[in-house]
Amino acid sequence: MRYENQQPAEGINVTKVNPAIQFLKFLVAAIVLVVLVVIVLQFVGGSLAKRVPFKYEKQLTEKFDFSVLGTDSDAKERNPALESEMRSYLNDLARRVAPGMDLPDGMSVTVHYNEENVFNAFATIGGNLVFYKALLTKMPHENALAMVMAHEIAHIKHRDPIVGLGGGVASMMAVSMLTGSSGLAERFLTQTTLVTSMQFTRDMETAADKAALGAVNKLYGHVNGAGSLFEVMGSIKSDNDAVPDWLERFARTHPLSQDRVNAVRTLAIENEWRETGELTPLPDGFQDWLSAVQ
Protein backbone atom coordinates (compact mmCIF):
# COMPACT_ATOMS: atom_id res chain seq x y z
CA MET A 1 0.00 0.00 0.00
CA ARG A 2 1.23 3.45 -0.88
CA TYR A 3 0.26 6.66 0.82
CA GLU A 4 0.68 9.78 -1.22
CA ASN A 5 -0.96 13.13 -1.81
CA GLN A 6 -1.81 14.58 -5.13
CA GLN A 7 -3.01 18.03 -5.98
CA PRO A 8 -6.61 17.94 -7.24
CA ALA A 9 -7.41 20.16 -10.20
CA GLU A 10 -8.10 23.80 -9.38
CA GLY A 11 -11.50 25.42 -9.52
CA ILE A 12 -13.73 22.42 -8.76
CA ASN A 13 -15.14 23.83 -5.56
CA VAL A 14 -15.18 27.42 -6.74
CA THR A 15 -17.49 28.40 -9.57
CA LYS A 16 -15.69 30.60 -12.06
CA VAL A 17 -17.52 33.91 -12.35
CA ASN A 18 -16.54 37.49 -13.01
CA PRO A 19 -17.41 39.07 -9.65
CA ALA A 20 -17.99 42.56 -11.05
CA ILE A 21 -20.40 41.41 -13.74
CA GLN A 22 -22.16 39.08 -11.34
CA PHE A 23 -22.53 41.95 -8.88
CA LEU A 24 -23.98 44.31 -11.48
CA LYS A 25 -26.39 41.69 -12.76
CA PHE A 26 -27.79 40.94 -9.34
CA LEU A 27 -27.81 44.60 -8.32
CA VAL A 28 -29.89 45.61 -11.34
CA ALA A 29 -32.21 42.66 -10.84
CA ALA A 30 -32.72 43.48 -7.15
CA ILE A 31 -33.38 47.16 -7.84
CA VAL A 32 -35.89 46.30 -10.58
CA LEU A 33 -37.62 43.86 -8.23
CA VAL A 34 -37.82 46.38 -5.39
CA VAL A 35 -39.04 49.19 -7.65
CA LEU A 36 -41.75 46.98 -9.13
CA VAL A 37 -42.89 45.82 -5.70
CA VAL A 38 -43.00 49.40 -4.43
CA ILE A 39 -44.94 50.67 -7.44
CA VAL A 40 -47.52 47.89 -7.14
CA LEU A 41 -47.91 48.19 -3.39
CA GLN A 42 -47.94 51.98 -3.29
CA PHE A 43 -50.84 51.74 -5.65
CA VAL A 44 -52.66 48.86 -3.92
CA GLY A 45 -51.93 50.03 -0.38
CA GLY A 46 -52.79 53.61 -1.30
CA SER A 47 -56.12 52.80 -2.89
CA LEU A 48 -57.07 50.54 0.03
CA ALA A 49 -56.19 53.29 2.51
CA LYS A 50 -58.29 55.77 0.53
CA ARG A 51 -61.36 53.68 1.39
CA VAL A 52 -60.93 54.42 5.08
CA PRO A 53 -63.66 56.96 5.89
CA PHE A 54 -62.36 60.39 6.86
CA LYS A 55 -64.19 60.37 10.17
CA TYR A 56 -62.13 57.38 11.42
CA GLU A 57 -59.01 59.26 10.50
CA LYS A 58 -60.29 62.19 12.49
CA GLN A 59 -61.23 60.13 15.53
CA LEU A 60 -57.80 58.55 15.52
CA THR A 61 -55.98 61.85 15.85
CA GLU A 62 -58.47 63.72 18.02
CA LYS A 63 -56.55 63.25 21.25
CA PHE A 64 -53.18 64.11 19.80
CA ASP A 65 -51.65 67.52 20.48
CA PHE A 66 -49.73 68.52 17.36
CA SER A 67 -48.58 71.80 18.81
CA VAL A 68 -46.11 70.02 21.10
CA LEU A 69 -44.96 67.54 18.46
CA GLY A 70 -41.22 67.28 18.81
CA THR A 71 -41.03 70.13 21.31
CA ASP A 72 -39.39 69.88 24.62
CA SER A 73 -42.29 71.71 26.21
CA ASP A 74 -40.84 71.80 29.71
CA ALA A 75 -37.67 73.51 28.63
CA LYS A 76 -39.37 76.61 27.26
CA GLU A 77 -41.69 79.14 28.70
CA ARG A 78 -44.76 79.25 26.58
CA ASN A 79 -47.14 82.12 26.23
CA PRO A 80 -50.57 80.52 25.83
CA ALA A 81 -52.33 83.77 24.99
CA LEU A 82 -50.11 84.70 22.04
CA GLU A 83 -49.99 81.11 20.90
CA SER A 84 -53.75 80.91 20.73
CA GLU A 85 -53.86 84.20 18.79
CA MET A 86 -51.59 82.67 16.19
CA ARG A 87 -53.62 79.48 16.14
CA SER A 88 -56.91 81.27 15.68
CA TYR A 89 -55.46 83.43 12.91
CA LEU A 90 -54.17 80.34 11.06
CA ASN A 91 -57.50 78.55 11.46
CA ASP A 92 -59.30 81.64 10.26
CA LEU A 93 -57.11 81.78 7.17
CA ALA A 94 -57.85 78.09 6.57
CA ARG A 95 -61.56 78.83 6.72
CA ARG A 96 -61.14 81.59 4.16
CA VAL A 97 -59.08 79.42 1.81
CA ALA A 98 -61.19 76.25 2.12
CA PRO A 99 -64.26 77.38 0.13
CA GLY A 100 -62.11 77.70 -2.98
CA MET A 101 -61.09 74.08 -2.71
CA ASP A 102 -64.35 72.12 -2.89
CA LEU A 103 -63.66 69.96 0.12
CA PRO A 104 -65.91 66.87 0.19
CA ASP A 105 -68.72 66.77 2.77
CA GLY A 106 -67.65 65.98 6.30
CA MET A 107 -64.04 66.94 5.68
CA SER A 108 -62.60 69.60 7.91
CA VAL A 109 -59.14 70.85 8.69
CA THR A 110 -57.58 71.81 11.99
CA VAL A 111 -54.47 73.99 11.98
CA HIS A 112 -51.85 73.66 14.69
CA TYR A 113 -49.00 75.98 15.45
CA ASN A 114 -45.72 74.43 16.51
CA GLU A 115 -42.95 76.56 17.97
CA GLU A 116 -40.07 74.40 16.90
CA ASN A 117 -37.56 76.17 14.69
CA VAL A 118 -38.30 73.95 11.73
CA PHE A 119 -38.72 75.36 8.26
CA ASN A 120 -41.71 73.27 7.40
CA ALA A 121 -45.46 72.83 7.34
CA PHE A 122 -47.19 69.52 6.80
CA ALA A 123 -50.58 67.90 6.51
CA THR A 124 -51.23 64.65 8.30
CA ILE A 125 -54.07 62.21 8.83
CA GLY A 126 -57.31 63.43 10.36
CA GLY A 127 -57.21 66.76 8.52
CA ASN A 128 -54.50 68.14 10.77
CA LEU A 129 -52.11 70.77 9.48
CA VAL A 130 -49.01 71.71 11.40
CA PHE A 131 -47.22 75.02 10.79
CA TYR A 132 -43.80 75.53 12.27
CA LYS A 133 -42.50 78.80 13.57
CA ALA A 134 -39.45 79.07 11.31
CA LEU A 135 -41.64 78.82 8.22
CA LEU A 136 -44.00 81.53 9.48
CA THR A 137 -41.15 83.94 10.21
CA LYS A 138 -40.12 83.77 6.57
CA MET A 139 -43.56 84.74 5.27
CA PRO A 140 -43.41 88.03 3.34
CA HIS A 141 -47.18 88.55 3.07
CA GLU A 142 -50.47 86.77 3.52
CA ASN A 143 -50.66 85.68 -0.12
CA ALA A 144 -47.65 83.41 0.35
CA LEU A 145 -49.05 82.01 3.58
CA ALA A 146 -52.41 81.38 1.90
CA MET A 147 -50.59 79.45 -0.83
CA VAL A 148 -48.94 77.18 1.75
CA MET A 149 -52.25 76.79 3.58
CA ALA A 150 -54.05 75.90 0.35
CA HIS A 151 -51.28 73.49 -0.59
CA GLU A 152 -51.63 71.61 2.71
CA ILE A 153 -55.44 71.65 2.52
CA ALA A 154 -55.15 70.20 -0.98
CA HIS A 155 -53.20 67.28 0.51
CA ILE A 156 -56.08 66.66 2.91
CA LYS A 157 -58.58 66.92 0.09
CA HIS A 158 -56.66 64.42 -2.02
CA ARG A 159 -56.29 62.22 1.08
CA ASP A 160 -52.55 62.16 0.50
CA PRO A 161 -51.54 61.57 4.15
CA ILE A 162 -53.53 58.36 4.50
CA VAL A 163 -52.68 57.20 0.99
CA GLY A 164 -49.02 57.80 1.68
CA LEU A 165 -49.27 55.98 4.97
CA GLY A 166 -51.09 52.99 3.46
CA GLY A 167 -48.84 52.72 0.42
CA GLY A 168 -45.73 53.36 2.46
CA VAL A 169 -46.52 50.77 5.11
CA ALA A 170 -47.48 48.16 2.51
CA SER A 171 -44.37 48.63 0.40
CA MET A 172 -42.00 48.89 3.36
CA MET A 173 -43.35 45.66 4.80
CA ALA A 174 -43.09 43.82 1.51
CA VAL A 175 -39.58 45.05 0.82
CA SER A 176 -38.35 44.22 4.28
CA MET A 177 -39.71 40.72 3.81
CA LEU A 178 -37.96 40.44 0.47
CA THR A 179 -34.65 41.78 1.65
CA GLY A 180 -34.75 40.60 5.25
CA SER A 181 -32.27 37.83 4.64
CA SER A 182 -29.93 39.78 2.44
CA GLY A 183 -27.69 41.08 5.21
CA LEU A 184 -25.66 44.06 4.04
CA ALA A 185 -27.81 44.60 0.97
CA GLU A 186 -30.92 45.21 3.05
CA ARG A 187 -30.00 48.78 3.93
CA PHE A 188 -29.30 49.66 0.35
CA LEU A 189 -32.56 48.17 -0.89
CA THR A 190 -34.50 49.96 1.83
CA GLN A 191 -33.04 53.21 0.52
CA THR A 192 -34.16 52.20 -2.97
CA THR A 193 -37.66 51.74 -1.57
CA LEU A 194 -37.63 55.20 -0.03
CA VAL A 195 -36.44 56.89 -3.19
CA THR A 196 -39.06 55.05 -5.27
CA SER A 197 -41.80 56.01 -2.80
CA MET A 198 -40.66 59.63 -3.01
CA GLN A 199 -41.57 59.75 -6.67
CA PHE A 200 -45.16 59.13 -5.60
CA THR A 201 -44.97 61.84 -2.98
CA ARG A 202 -43.70 64.26 -5.57
CA ASP A 203 -46.65 63.67 -7.86
CA MET A 204 -48.87 64.48 -4.88
CA GLU A 205 -46.95 67.71 -4.28
CA THR A 206 -47.37 68.83 -7.86
CA ALA A 207 -51.11 68.10 -7.75
CA ALA A 208 -51.39 69.97 -4.44
CA ASP A 209 -49.57 73.00 -5.86
CA LYS A 210 -52.01 73.07 -8.74
CA ALA A 211 -55.11 72.90 -6.55
CA ALA A 212 -53.64 75.46 -4.16
CA LEU A 213 -52.97 78.03 -6.84
CA GLY A 214 -56.58 77.83 -8.00
CA ALA A 215 -57.80 78.44 -4.45
CA VAL A 216 -55.48 81.40 -3.98
CA ASN A 217 -56.78 82.91 -7.22
CA LYS A 218 -60.33 82.52 -5.98
CA LEU A 219 -59.52 84.13 -2.64
CA TYR A 220 -57.59 87.17 -3.87
CA GLY A 221 -58.61 87.41 -7.50
CA HIS A 222 -54.97 87.07 -8.58
CA VAL A 223 -51.98 84.82 -7.95
CA ASN A 224 -49.36 87.48 -7.29
CA GLY A 225 -47.07 86.46 -4.41
CA ALA A 226 -48.13 82.82 -4.39
CA GLY A 227 -44.78 81.68 -5.72
CA SER A 228 -42.71 83.92 -3.47
CA LEU A 229 -42.48 81.30 -0.75
CA PHE A 230 -40.70 78.97 -3.16
CA GLU A 231 -38.29 81.75 -4.00
CA VAL A 232 -37.58 82.13 -0.27
CA MET A 233 -37.17 78.37 0.02
CA GLY A 234 -34.79 78.34 -2.91
CA SER A 235 -32.57 80.85 -1.18
CA ILE A 236 -32.55 78.83 2.03
CA LYS A 237 -31.89 75.42 0.53
CA SER A 238 -29.05 76.65 -1.67
CA ASP A 239 -26.54 75.79 1.06
CA ASN A 240 -26.57 72.32 -0.44
CA ASP A 241 -24.68 73.42 -3.52
CA ALA A 242 -22.44 70.38 -3.61
CA VAL A 243 -25.34 68.22 -4.73
CA PRO A 244 -26.05 68.46 -8.46
CA ASP A 245 -29.54 69.53 -9.48
CA TRP A 246 -30.51 66.33 -11.27
CA LEU A 247 -29.59 64.26 -8.22
CA GLU A 248 -31.47 66.55 -5.88
CA ARG A 249 -34.46 66.48 -8.19
CA PHE A 250 -34.35 62.69 -8.01
CA ALA A 251 -33.92 62.29 -4.27
CA ARG A 252 -36.25 64.94 -2.85
CA THR A 253 -39.87 64.60 -1.84
CA HIS A 254 -40.81 68.06 -3.06
CA PRO A 255 -40.07 69.40 -6.51
CA LEU A 256 -37.14 71.80 -6.57
CA SER A 257 -38.04 75.35 -5.57
CA GLN A 258 -37.04 76.82 -8.91
CA ASP A 259 -39.14 74.20 -10.71
CA ARG A 260 -42.11 75.13 -8.54
CA VAL A 261 -41.76 78.84 -9.26
CA ASN A 262 -41.77 78.01 -12.96
CA ALA A 263 -44.71 75.63 -12.59
CA VAL A 264 -46.73 78.29 -10.77
CA ARG A 265 -46.03 80.75 -13.58
CA THR A 266 -47.01 78.25 -16.28
CA LEU A 267 -50.21 77.34 -14.46
CA ALA A 268 -51.19 80.99 -14.09
CA ILE A 269 -50.63 81.63 -17.79
CA GLU A 270 -52.54 78.50 -18.81
CA ASN A 271 -55.56 79.42 -16.71
CA GLU A 272 -55.27 83.11 -17.47
CA TRP A 273 -55.02 83.98 -13.81
CA ARG A 274 -53.78 87.48 -13.12
CA GLU A 275 -50.18 87.55 -12.05
CA THR A 276 -50.35 91.09 -10.73
CA GLY A 277 -52.47 92.45 -7.96
CA GLU A 278 -52.28 94.00 -4.56
CA LEU A 279 -50.55 91.95 -1.92
CA THR A 280 -52.37 91.50 1.36
CA PRO A 281 -50.07 92.16 4.32
CA LEU A 282 -49.93 89.86 7.30
CA PRO A 283 -52.17 90.98 10.15
CA ASP A 284 -50.95 93.38 12.80
CA GLY A 285 -49.35 91.59 15.69
CA PHE A 286 -48.23 88.66 13.55
CA GLN A 287 -44.60 89.26 14.53
CA ASP A 288 -45.60 89.48 18.22
CA TRP A 289 -47.40 86.15 18.07
CA LEU A 290 -44.31 84.64 16.54
CA SER A 291 -42.10 85.83 19.33
CA ALA A 292 -44.33 84.27 21.93
CA VAL A 293 -41.51 81.96 22.80
CA GLN A 294 -37.97 83.16 23.22
Next chain:
Amino acid sequence: MIELGFFVVFLACGFIFGQRAEKRHFKSIVKRESQSLSLPVVASKYPPDDQPYKQILVSGNVVVASDYFKSFTAGLINIFGGRVTPFESLLDRGRREAILRMKSAAQSHDASYVFNVKLETSRIVTGRAGAIEVLAYGTALVSTEPLTSNRTISSSATSPSAT
Protein backbone atom coordinates in the same frame (compact mmCIF):
# COMPACT_ATOMS: atom_id res chain seq x y z
CA MET B 1 -25.99 61.56 0.16
CA ILE B 2 -23.11 60.95 2.56
CA GLU B 3 -24.44 57.49 3.22
CA LEU B 4 -24.39 56.69 -0.48
CA GLY B 5 -20.81 57.91 -0.62
CA PHE B 6 -19.76 55.62 2.21
CA PHE B 7 -21.55 52.74 0.58
CA VAL B 8 -19.73 53.22 -2.70
CA VAL B 9 -16.39 53.62 -0.93
CA PHE B 10 -16.89 50.47 1.16
CA LEU B 11 -17.99 48.54 -1.89
CA ALA B 12 -15.01 49.71 -3.91
CA CYS B 13 -12.63 48.91 -1.04
CA GLY B 14 -14.18 45.48 -0.67
CA PHE B 15 -13.92 44.83 -4.36
CA ILE B 16 -10.39 46.09 -4.94
CA PHE B 17 -8.73 44.84 -1.77
CA GLY B 18 -10.87 41.76 -1.31
CA GLN B 19 -10.37 40.44 -4.80
CA ARG B 20 -6.67 41.18 -4.70
CA ALA B 21 -6.26 39.48 -1.33
CA GLU B 22 -8.19 36.48 -2.58
CA LYS B 23 -6.05 36.09 -5.68
CA ARG B 24 -2.88 36.35 -3.62
CA HIS B 25 -4.16 33.91 -1.05
CA PHE B 26 -5.06 31.33 -3.69
CA LYS B 27 -1.65 31.75 -5.30
CA SER B 28 0.10 31.20 -2.00
CA ILE B 29 -2.16 28.23 -1.15
CA VAL B 30 -1.41 26.50 -4.45
CA LYS B 31 2.30 27.09 -4.02
CA ARG B 32 2.42 25.80 -0.45
CA GLU B 33 0.21 22.85 -1.30
CA SER B 34 2.57 21.68 -4.02
CA GLN B 35 5.49 22.14 -1.62
CA SER B 36 3.88 20.04 1.10
CA LEU B 37 2.68 17.19 -1.08
CA SER B 38 5.34 14.93 0.42
CA LEU B 39 3.38 14.76 3.68
CA PRO B 40 0.30 12.64 3.04
CA VAL B 41 -2.88 13.73 4.72
CA VAL B 42 -5.37 10.89 4.97
CA ALA B 43 -8.93 10.75 6.20
CA SER B 44 -8.57 7.10 7.09
CA LYS B 45 -8.81 5.95 10.70
CA TYR B 46 -6.38 3.05 10.44
CA PRO B 47 -2.73 3.97 10.46
CA PRO B 48 -0.12 1.78 8.78
CA ASP B 49 1.31 -0.91 11.03
CA ASP B 50 4.66 -1.33 9.34
CA GLN B 51 6.62 0.26 12.16
CA PRO B 52 5.96 1.96 15.50
CA TYR B 53 4.89 5.57 15.34
CA LYS B 54 4.56 8.28 17.90
CA GLN B 55 1.16 9.95 17.71
CA ILE B 56 0.64 13.68 18.11
CA LEU B 57 -2.63 15.49 17.70
CA VAL B 58 -2.05 18.36 15.31
CA SER B 59 -4.42 21.05 14.22
CA GLY B 60 -4.56 24.18 12.12
CA ASN B 61 -7.21 26.83 12.14
CA VAL B 62 -7.95 30.02 10.31
CA VAL B 63 -10.62 32.69 10.47
CA VAL B 64 -11.29 34.33 7.12
CA ALA B 65 -13.44 37.43 6.91
CA SER B 66 -15.78 38.19 4.10
CA ASP B 67 -15.32 41.62 2.57
CA TYR B 68 -18.04 44.22 2.06
CA PHE B 69 -18.31 43.45 -1.62
CA LYS B 70 -18.66 39.70 -1.07
CA SER B 71 -21.23 40.09 1.69
CA PHE B 72 -23.24 42.57 -0.34
CA THR B 73 -23.25 40.43 -3.47
CA ALA B 74 -24.13 37.36 -1.42
CA GLY B 75 -27.05 39.28 0.03
CA LEU B 76 -28.31 40.11 -3.45
CA ILE B 77 -27.92 36.49 -4.59
CA ASN B 78 -29.86 35.42 -1.51
CA ILE B 79 -32.96 37.16 -2.85
CA PHE B 80 -32.94 35.15 -6.05
CA GLY B 81 -31.38 31.92 -4.86
CA GLY B 82 -28.71 29.78 -6.49
CA ARG B 83 -25.01 29.29 -5.94
CA VAL B 84 -23.59 31.79 -3.50
CA THR B 85 -20.32 32.02 -5.37
CA PRO B 86 -18.71 34.79 -3.29
CA PHE B 87 -18.72 32.46 -0.30
CA GLU B 88 -17.60 29.41 -2.25
CA SER B 89 -14.15 30.86 -2.74
CA LEU B 90 -14.06 32.11 0.85
CA LEU B 91 -14.75 28.64 2.21
CA ASP B 92 -12.34 26.97 -0.18
CA ARG B 93 -9.60 29.34 0.91
CA GLY B 94 -10.35 28.79 4.58
CA ARG B 95 -10.40 25.04 4.29
CA ARG B 96 -7.20 24.74 2.33
CA GLU B 97 -5.41 27.21 4.57
CA ALA B 98 -6.47 25.28 7.69
CA ILE B 99 -5.19 22.02 6.21
CA LEU B 100 -1.91 23.70 5.27
CA ARG B 101 -1.48 25.01 8.79
CA MET B 102 -2.21 21.59 10.20
CA LYS B 103 0.36 20.15 7.82
CA SER B 104 2.99 22.63 8.85
CA ALA B 105 2.31 21.78 12.50
CA ALA B 106 2.83 18.11 11.61
CA GLN B 107 5.99 18.94 9.66
CA SER B 108 7.43 20.72 12.65
CA HIS B 109 7.27 17.34 14.44
CA ASP B 110 8.85 15.61 11.43
CA ALA B 111 5.71 13.56 10.94
CA SER B 112 5.43 11.01 8.16
CA TYR B 113 1.65 11.14 7.86
CA VAL B 114 -1.42 12.85 9.21
CA PHE B 115 -4.25 10.38 9.74
CA ASN B 116 -7.94 10.66 10.50
CA VAL B 117 -8.13 14.24 9.38
CA LYS B 118 -11.37 16.01 10.24
CA LEU B 119 -12.58 19.45 9.30
CA GLU B 120 -14.95 21.75 11.14
CA THR B 121 -16.43 24.91 9.70
CA SER B 122 -18.32 27.47 11.68
CA ARG B 123 -19.69 30.88 11.06
CA ILE B 124 -18.41 33.61 13.27
CA VAL B 125 -20.75 36.55 13.25
CA THR B 126 -19.16 39.94 13.40
CA GLY B 127 -21.89 42.42 12.64
CA ARG B 128 -23.67 41.80 9.41
CA ALA B 129 -20.67 40.88 7.37
CA GLY B 130 -19.42 37.50 8.38
CA ALA B 131 -16.35 35.51 8.99
CA ILE B 132 -15.80 31.79 8.95
CA GLU B 133 -13.54 29.66 11.01
CA VAL B 134 -12.16 26.43 9.69
CA LEU B 135 -10.44 23.96 11.96
CA ALA B 136 -8.52 21.01 10.55
CA TYR B 137 -7.23 18.39 12.93
CA GLY B 138 -5.74 14.95 12.71
CA THR B 139 -3.20 12.60 14.20
CA ALA B 140 0.35 13.10 13.05
CA LEU B 141 2.36 9.90 12.92
CA VAL B 142 6.01 10.44 13.73
CA SER B 143 8.34 7.61 13.00
CA THR B 144 10.34 6.54 16.03
CA GLU B 145 12.88 4.73 13.86
CA PRO B 146 15.50 7.01 12.39
CA LEU B 147 15.89 7.54 8.68
CA THR B 148 12.59 6.34 7.35
CA SER B 149 12.30 8.61 4.44
CA ASN B 150 10.66 5.95 2.32
CA ARG B 151 6.95 6.53 2.53
CA THR B 152 5.94 3.68 0.30
CA ILE B 153 5.06 0.80 2.51
CA SER B 154 4.83 -2.63 1.09
CA SER B 155 2.00 -3.94 3.10
CA SER B 156 -0.54 -6.39 1.83
CA ALA B 157 -3.44 -5.28 3.95
CA THR B 158 -5.38 -2.08 3.78
CA SER B 159 -5.57 -2.01 7.52
CA PRO B 160 -4.77 -4.17 10.48
CA SER B 161 -8.22 -5.62 10.75
CA ALA B 162 -8.57 -6.31 7.07
CA THR B 163 -6.52 -9.49 7.04
Next chain:
Amino acid sequence: MLISNLEILPNSRIVRHIGLVQGSSVRSKHVGRDIMASFKNIFGGELQGYTELLHESREEATERLIEQAKSVGANAVINVRYSTSSIAAGAAEIFVYGTAVELEPA
Protein backbone atom coordinates in the same frame (compact mmCIF):
# COMPACT_ATOMS: atom_id res chain seq x y z
CA MET C 1 -16.66 5.95 -8.85
CA LEU C 2 -17.30 4.23 -5.56
CA ILE C 3 -18.25 6.55 -2.71
CA SER C 4 -18.41 4.95 0.68
CA ASN C 5 -18.28 5.96 4.26
CA LEU C 6 -16.78 2.62 5.13
CA GLU C 7 -13.15 2.45 6.01
CA ILE C 8 -12.58 -1.07 4.84
CA LEU C 9 -14.22 -2.29 1.69
CA PRO C 10 -15.13 -5.95 1.68
CA ASN C 11 -13.74 -7.99 -1.23
CA SER C 12 -11.55 -5.25 -2.55
CA ARG C 13 -8.01 -4.22 -1.89
CA ILE C 14 -6.72 -0.71 -1.75
CA VAL C 15 -3.57 -0.25 -3.80
CA ARG C 16 -2.88 3.39 -3.13
CA HIS C 17 -4.09 6.11 -0.77
CA ILE C 18 -4.10 9.40 -2.62
CA GLY C 19 -5.19 11.62 0.23
CA LEU C 20 -7.91 14.04 1.05
CA VAL C 21 -10.43 15.16 -1.56
CA GLN C 22 -13.26 17.55 -0.88
CA GLY C 23 -16.40 18.94 -2.40
CA SER C 24 -18.39 21.89 -1.20
CA SER C 25 -21.41 23.86 -2.24
CA VAL C 26 -22.97 27.05 -0.89
CA ARG C 27 -26.47 27.66 -2.13
CA SER C 28 -29.52 29.65 -1.23
CA LYS C 29 -33.17 29.53 -2.15
CA HIS C 30 -34.98 32.50 -3.59
CA VAL C 31 -36.67 34.79 -1.14
CA GLY C 32 -40.14 33.35 -1.73
CA ARG C 33 -38.98 30.09 -0.18
CA ASP C 34 -37.45 31.97 2.72
CA ILE C 35 -40.75 33.72 3.36
CA MET C 36 -42.69 30.45 3.15
CA ALA C 37 -40.24 28.91 5.58
CA SER C 38 -40.71 31.75 8.03
CA PHE C 39 -44.47 31.17 7.91
CA LYS C 40 -43.95 27.47 8.38
CA ASN C 41 -41.94 28.28 11.46
CA ILE C 42 -45.14 29.40 13.12
CA PHE C 43 -46.83 26.04 12.68
CA GLY C 44 -43.87 23.70 12.61
CA GLY C 45 -43.43 20.83 10.21
CA GLU C 46 -41.05 20.03 7.42
CA LEU C 47 -39.50 22.92 5.53
CA GLN C 48 -39.65 21.28 2.14
CA GLY C 49 -37.96 24.17 0.40
CA TYR C 50 -34.93 23.82 2.61
CA THR C 51 -34.95 20.02 2.50
CA GLU C 52 -34.74 20.40 -1.25
CA LEU C 53 -32.05 23.05 -0.98
CA LEU C 54 -29.83 20.93 1.22
CA HIS C 55 -30.43 17.88 -0.92
CA GLU C 56 -29.41 19.76 -4.07
CA SER C 57 -26.36 21.17 -2.32
CA ARG C 58 -25.34 17.75 -1.09
CA GLU C 59 -25.59 16.35 -4.60
CA GLU C 60 -23.55 19.17 -6.00
CA ALA C 61 -20.93 18.81 -3.28
CA THR C 62 -20.71 15.07 -3.93
CA GLU C 63 -20.28 15.70 -7.64
CA ARG C 64 -17.46 18.07 -6.90
CA LEU C 65 -15.87 15.50 -4.58
CA ILE C 66 -16.00 12.94 -7.39
CA GLU C 67 -14.48 15.43 -9.80
CA GLN C 68 -11.57 16.04 -7.44
CA ALA C 69 -11.10 12.32 -6.93
CA LYS C 70 -11.02 11.78 -10.70
CA SER C 71 -8.49 14.54 -11.15
CA VAL C 72 -6.05 12.80 -8.79
CA GLY C 73 -6.54 9.46 -10.50
CA ALA C 74 -8.59 7.69 -7.85
CA ASN C 75 -11.34 5.22 -8.55
CA ALA C 76 -13.00 5.32 -5.14
CA VAL C 77 -13.48 7.64 -2.19
CA ILE C 78 -13.75 5.99 1.18
CA ASN C 79 -14.47 7.19 4.69
CA VAL C 80 -16.65 9.98 3.36
CA ARG C 81 -18.10 12.51 5.81
CA TYR C 82 -20.65 15.22 5.29
CA SER C 83 -20.93 18.40 7.26
CA THR C 84 -23.42 21.24 7.07
CA SER C 85 -22.99 24.78 8.25
CA SER C 86 -24.97 27.94 7.97
CA ILE C 87 -22.85 30.62 6.33
CA ALA C 88 -25.36 33.43 6.00
CA ALA C 89 -29.06 33.69 6.80
CA GLY C 90 -30.84 31.56 4.22
CA ALA C 91 -27.68 30.11 2.73
CA ALA C 92 -26.19 26.81 3.76
CA GLU C 93 -22.92 25.20 2.99
CA ILE C 94 -22.59 21.49 2.49
CA PHE C 95 -19.12 20.09 2.72
CA VAL C 96 -18.08 16.54 1.96
CA TYR C 97 -14.65 15.04 2.23
CA GLY C 98 -13.02 11.65 2.17
CA THR C 99 -9.92 9.71 1.23
CA ALA C 100 -9.34 9.18 -2.46
CA VAL C 101 -8.02 5.70 -3.07
CA GLU C 102 -7.12 3.45 -5.92
CA LEU C 103 -8.75 0.05 -5.70
CA GLU C 104 -7.27 -3.06 -7.23
CA PRO C 105 -9.20 -3.78 -10.40
CA ALA C 106 -11.70 -6.56 -9.81
